[in-house]
Amino acid sequence: MPVNPTYPGVYIEEIPSGVRSIRGVATSVAAFIGTFDRGPENEAVRVLSLSDFEREYGGLTRDSEASYAVQQFFLNGGSEAWIIRVGHPGEEDAIPALTAATAAIADLAGGTDLLDVVAGRQIRGEPARNPGDWGNFLRLEISHNSNAADATFNLGIKEVRVDGDRTSVVRQEVFRNLTMAPNTANNAVEVVNAGSLLVQLAVDDAFGTVDEEDLPEVTGTLGGDLAAALPALSAATAVTIGVNFGGAIPNIAPVAVDFDGAGTPASHAAFAAILQERLRATATDASVPVALRPYLSGIVVTLTGEGTTADPRRFHIQLGQGGRPLVPAAVLVFAGGDAGAFGLDTPTFEGPLQVEMGGGNNGGIVDADGVYLIPVASFTGNAGARTGLYALEDVDLFNILCIPDAPRIDTANNGALAVYSEALAYVTDRRAMMIVDIPETVTRIGQMETWLGENANLRSPNTAVYFPRTFNLDALNQNRPRSFASSGTIAGLWARTDASRGVWKAPAGTDARLRAVRDVVYAMTDSENGVLNPLGCNCLRQFPIYGSVCWGARTLDGADQIASDWKYVPVRRTTLFIEESLYRGTQWVVFEPNDEPLWAQIRLNVGAFMHDLFRQGAFQGTMPQDAYRVKCDAETTTQSDIDNGIVNIEVAFAPLKPAEFVILKIQQIARRADS
Incomplete structure (x- = not known):
């Protein structure tokens, strides 16, 4: 009833039905x-x-x-x-342990390890190791953003498959506009750990305090310092590009890059876009070696640095984007009379195309x-x-x-x-x-x-x-x-x-x-x-x-x-099914007043569950009383049980048993001949 009716009129009270349906649990998980x-x-x-x-x-x-x-x-x-x-x-008999692949990403400024990477993903908010040599086929690519007001970078993660001398990408993740600044929305460790299915990041224990100025070392070819003003670009601009594979396979001889009609770039960023477009266009030239075309067609050019005297801008050029063939040891080689003006003749860093993960063992x-x-x-x-x-x-x-x-x-x-x-x-x-x-x-x-x-x-x-x-x-x-x-x-x-x-x-x-x-x-x-x-x-x-x-x-x-x-x-499985279903479906009974109203509710709800199984053909018998029984009353629960906080529910059923042996009885019928 309403707690305190104060005015003459009609009051509405909702009364529970007492029906608490019991749902059968899954049986084949x-x-x-x-x-x-x-x-x-x-x-x-x-x-x-x-x-x-x-x-x-x-x-x-x-x-x-x-x-x-x-x-x-x-x-x-x-x-x-x-x-x-x-x-x-891996604790006995000198057998290798099941270990996860790892890698370290260096700091751009000091060259010390900034980020530790381990193969795995988050489960319920906790990092989970994903051990095995599969992680040895993960590749990490890092590039810096050129136009961002703050120091941000991009992280690409690729899982590759190696078939002989052919390498292809089977899965790829890209995280953009990351920062090492703590307590920020795009913190690299938080973003990657929450979103990646392949790796987990952590700041290296020996690095010390991390702030927004810290950046991971880029992968690919990083050019030298750029001049304050870039020269005009024309067909006569003498810049050539080749690929050096570090001795793994023969190098690709440099080919000319055509800048006809490009004019004078308005900014370093504008030239970065022009350089990327012209490098990719070079891939379609008939004079370009076939081996070089896949690398040029997927090239990406960005800028790194803040553009200050202490940290001048540099070109960052990366190969193998868009699922193109991947060669971790490959670096770009530039030459030509004007290459120095673009910071391309003497690169300060010729790093690998990617950071390879390793150490994973089955x-x-x-x-x-x-x-x-x-x-x-x-x-x-x-x-x-x-x-x-x-x-x-x-x-x-x-x-x-x-x-x-x-x-x-x-x-x-x-x-x-x-x-x-x-x-x-x-x-x-x-x-x-x-x-x-x-x-x-x-x-x-x-x-x-x-x-x-x-x-x-x-x-x-x-x-x-x-x-x-x-x-x-x-x-x-x-x-x-x-x-x-x-x-x-x-x-x-x-x-x-x-x-x-x-x-x-x-x-x-x-x-x-x-x-x-x-x-x-x-x-x-x-x-x-x-x-x-x-x-x-x-x-x-x-x-x-x-x-x-x-x-x-x-x-x-x-x-x-x-x-x-x-x-x-x-x-046996039917019994376990009924036990588990009733165990879960009668949790509401705990702490209810232990008397006839409760017993009646139990008989109603458990009986409805058992009757539904009877209708589905789960029991022997043609009538419900022959197939199952649900009992919960003063006979099953004595006063002593009530005093001890116990309610007893008795459920019985007649299980179906398989016809394991089929016996056919065949008999001849002897009949007298009609007289």
């Missing part, structure tokens, strides 16, 4: 832990497509089973995954026997530091965990079992499932039986294993077939089945075809299938017409001898 070509280390990053994965983690990598598993997940119907990259810390990954040289601790991580497996603590929800690289970890000391054992405890706490992969050496029925015996500790309602591994076409080896772990393929199949039929449908049968799978490693018979199925091992089969299909839907707790309630994958 996958998490992959493994080694990748690039990406932040020990950070969980969400990817929503194969293109997202390729952009963030570099796509497929020969030594990474996890990269192929992620590809299979999306090809088989997955739509959301979290990726955690791990690597070798670490020691796989030895000659195919064993991962990455310690178990890199995968299991540290709960306090949220590394490895525990990086998933930053993830709100995931349902399926895959560690495809695990079977190759420290095989001599049961490294895979150690990783899977810790992961099993974690997924159980998070109400998720884990798909266990088998080693590449397990290729026969007897070997699989032995593996099941040696890994009996992994038998749990929250785990499932599939035999055999699959043959997929390896895009990095001319599409030749290669044996791969099946967890990514199965996780995608689970996601596809959830989307089309619901989590209560077994992800198996002739509809459960394995996409992008050419064959299975071992083609088993029905009798061999009958050996593994009672042991809780799901089989992947190859059938005519249907191709490769999943032919099993049991958890590792589903061995016949165990007689578990959680024998089947769909039953």
